[in-house]
Amino acid sequence: MKVLLKIHSLSRLAERTELDKELSEEQLDFIDTLEPLNIEARYPSYKERLMKSLTKEYCIGLLSQTKELQSWIKNKL
Numbered sequence: 001m002k003v004l005l006k007i008h009s010l011s012r013l014a015e016r017t018e019l020d021k022e023l024s025e026e027q028l029d030f031i032d033t034l035e036p037l038n039i040e041a042r043y044p045s046y047k048e049r050l051m052k053s054l055t056k057e058y059c060i061g062l063l064s065q066t067k068e069l070q071s072w073i074k075n076k077l
Contacts, residue, residue: 010035019076027072030065037062 007013010031014020020028037050 008038010038019073022076027069030069034062034066 007016011020011028014023014028014031023031
């Protein structure tokens, strides 16, 4: 039986699942980029500031990189 982790920190999830040992430096850096976005989006006081900092082009790039990372992770499962 698998134990589900209730963790919102992407870097901690990577450590707990030991995927951090297999991730490239580029993937680890990307996780470091995504993590504050995840945390800030969870708290209303940060949402407005976060929304102002995100451009359409930046978001398109984030989505593309996220899909690549997601695919990589799925292949590891």
